[in-house]
Ligand SMILES: NC(=O)C1=CN([C@@H]2O[C@H](COP(=O)(O)OP(=O)(O)OC[C@H]3O[C@@H](n4cnc5c(N)ncnc54)[C@H](OP(=O)(O)O)[C@@H]3O)[C@@H](O)[C@H]2O)C=CC1
């Protein structure tokens with residue numbers, strides 16, 4: 602008689618966020634998930650983090666917790682550093698101590714944006730804003746262990762959750778404003794969070810992690826082009842009733858205290874051997890259809 606395979610226990614940190622919720626919504630059947638929100642476990646509380654890991658003994662930890670408000674990170678610098686940087690180093694140390702696998706989320710904003718072709722996993726990061734610096738600090742905390750059980754998944758321009766993200770912001774503005782101005786000189790790849798979640802779950806089949814994976818939907822656009830496509834699809838689906846003019850502007854004309862990379866598309870060549878990637882326009886349709 603063959604013994605039934607025991608489900609893998611996966612601990613999700615930051616479970617109430619966009620990525621955490623998408624992971625829960627797409628959980629494969631062979632996984633036993635323990636999902637902890639910030640309220641249940643603040644990852645900067647290192648003693649409690651250690652106790653939790655010891656008590657729960659997960660085989661895989663997914664760190665979806667993060668300080669993600671890019672503008673606010675410039676003001677709340679210490680808090681952003683402690684969540685995205687210091688806590689991640691401690692988490693990596695504790696995961697290693699317990700022999701658990703760790704999948705940590707990072708961002709395209711670790712790059713300076715001076716490239717004109719998609720960033721490779723091996724390209725050198727050089728963040729140009731505080732959020733990006735804290736994300737890089739977290740990456741260093743993981744890479745320092747040089748351990749094939751610990752990995753970083755960099756992604757970009759995420760949307761699709763319940764909280765604050767570009768697609769819903771645009772839809773709200775399209776319903777309430779007469780015109781919209783959107784930056785046309787920053788390029789990257791939009792990523793539907795459910796596609797990312799699918800990729801993350803696929804990593805459980807990978808025997809030995811690469812240090813870094815890149816994951817985004819395929820294709821590159823500017824935020825302006827993204828907004829135009831959001832409006833086009835939303836009108837077709839009846840989500841928005843009236844078109845409004847969308848005006849392309851330069852980054853200097855957009856009121857912000859943050860420098861953002863001019864180009865931050867990610868080369869996902871290794872990842873697409875693990876999971877099927879789809880064009881960003883198709884994924885946007887999927888999201889808008891799921892909303893209706
Ligand atoms: N959004 C994007 O465009 C991108 C995101 N990423 C990365 O992906 C990860 C997830 O992002 P996303 O889901 O979009 O972000 P969200 O802001 O939607 O979710 C982050 C979650 O982390 C929680 N959190 C914050 N601080 C702590 C803490 N100290 N302890 C435990 N939990 C905490 C937040 O709780 P609360 O809301 O209560 O503060 C929130 O539930 C982050 O690491 C982010 O840097 C990478 C590239 C793009």
Ligand SMILES: Cc1cn([C@H]2C[C@H](O)[C@@H](COP(=O)(O)OP(=O)(O)O[C@H]3O[C@@H](C)C(=O)[C@@H](O)[C@H]3O)O2)c(=O)[nH]c1=O
Nearest residue numbers: 669671708709710757758759767770782783784824855
């Ligand atoms: C709302 C709005 C934004 N913008 C610009 C500002 C910015 O350059 C761009 C996107 O706006 P956001 O506020 O979504 O930008 P931002 O918060 O910088 O988005 C980033 O979040 C972090 C967490 C990441 O890791 C990144 O991958 C990226 O998704 O659009 C306009 O031009 N007009 C507008 O009306």
